[in-house]
Amino acid sequence: MGKKQTYLKYLATTSGLFFLSTLLVKYFDFKKDVFNGNTTALLITEIILFLIGSLLLGFYWFVKFYDLNKEKEYVMTKKEKIYFFSSLGLYSLSLILTMIFIVVAHNIVNITALFFVMIVFILLGLIVGSVFEMISRLGYQSYVAKKEYEQAQIIKKERIKKMISEDKNITEEEAKTIVSTNKKRTKEAEALLKADIVKKKKEKDTNPFKD
Secondary structure, eight states: OOHHHHHHHHHHHHHHHHHHHHHHHHHHHHHHOTTTTOHHHHHHHHHHHHHHHHHHHHHHHHHHHHHHHHOOSOOOOHHHHHHHHHHHHHHHHHHHHHHHHHHHHTTOSOOHHHHHHHHHHHHHHHHHHHHHHHHHTHHHHHHHHHHHHHHHHHHHHHHHHHHHHHOTTSOHHHHHHHTOTTSOOOHHHHHHHHHHHHHHHHHHHHOTTOO
16 A cells, blocks of 8 residues: 555544544533533534544545546456445445434434444444445556556666676676666665676686686
């Protein structure tokens, strides 16, 4: 998972926490009278938490759809689209349930049952939605990894050709060893390795006891 996707997951998680906080604020006030009977302040707090969560979730999905439309080379499969839109639906359901809780909880006396039912469904919606969204990206992640590998191979071949053209004493196999993609080397380290290979080759060529 790239940094962008990681940040987006944090964004989605944070939005979910704001939704859950909306329920918790109301429940704790019901149990402990945190707002001392000031229902207006309580309602404003709930709405603010809900709006922040909604904005974060909205931005999250805006970026997701933007990336989806921007990517022209990769086309989601039917199965991936089902998971993707199911994820969107579940996140949206969590948002709607939070909104329903705010309205209903202010019109009933005992909110305990409502609180536990809603918090379970909202949590399930957020968790399953997150899993579905992750599954919908597996194909794209595989595509990106393959693309990066192919690009790395092209760069590797170009470096090998350049190295051979610059030094005729180096064979293709030796050049492959030097620019091996499995080892991340600095240019200085690569130059030292190249010099070492050339040196060993010269020593072998000048050895009177060689076969």
